[in-house]
Amino acid sequence: MSDGSKAPDAVHDSLSYTASKVIDKVTGEVISTEWSKNQDFKDVVSPDVTGYTPDVKTVSNKNVAHDAKDIDVVVTYKAHAQKASVTYVDDKTGKTLKVDNLKGVTNAKSGYTTKAAIDTYTGLGYTLVSDDTNGKEVVFDNDDAVDQAFTVHLSHGTITVTTENPGKPGEPVDPDNPDGPKYPDGT
Incomplete structure (x- = not known):
């Protein structure tokens, strides 16, 4: 081969x-x-x-x-040439956040894992629900008739604001993401 x-x-x-x-x-x-x-x-x-x-x-x-x-x-x-796709879905809105299309050949490693994208989304406040790849590198199959399709499901993370853990209106909810969402008035 x-x-x-x-x-x-x-x-x-x-x-x-x-x-x-x-x-x-x-x-x-x-x-x-x-x-x-x-x-x-x-x-x-x-x-x-x-x-x-x-x-x-x-x-x-x-x-x-x-x-x-x-x-x-x-x-x-x-x-043979093979294709695969990885779709990232926001489970709260039902919208597709992005699709990564991969090309390779039968039984070859793609060099692609979901780690970088999941890290980016969790940095934006999402939480991982499921990952069809289980975090492993995508390996192309030998089925010429059907392209492989993987889905990563994400949900919106939350933070609880209390008098012991108040939010400051106008400041970032995530201090590591200063451009992200801000605490609303009344927090």
């Missing part, structure tokens, strides 16, 4: 030939040798592997002579 994954098992086959010799009875010298006729190997169809295409569909060796060298054919399977 072009990506180093396990390819189908190798196929080994052999042919047998016979020879007839004419020998001089006095000298023992071989006067002539006649080999059996050339033969054909059975065609070997490259097995289907979901998400891959072989560079040789059928290995076919015909008219092979008795003194032919060993025939070794390597079939390489090329990985």
Whole structure:
């Protein structure tokens, strides 16, 4: 396989030939040798592997002579193009915050995790509800018919304001995000 994954098992086959010799009875010298006729190997169809295409569909060796060298054919399977998407949803409003579209090939790592985006959203006051990737790197599958789709659900975080923990109107709710929402009047 072009990506180093396990390819189908190798196929080994052999042919047998016979020879007839004419020998001089006095000298023992071989006067002539006649080999059996050339033969054909059975065609070997490259097995289907979901998400891959072989560079040789059928290995076919015909008219092979008795003194032919060993025939070794390597079939390489090329990985198909694959797509995936990661959609970030605000569960409170039902709106899609963003969609990251990923492209790669069968069984390849994407180099993409949801960590950076989730960190950005939690920094803006969201809380993580669920992540279909479980925080792991997205790896492309071998299904050419259906693109992978992952969803990250986020909700709005809250803060409770009390007389012991008051908010100051006009100041940021999150001191680490001075441009974020401000405490309203009456807090």
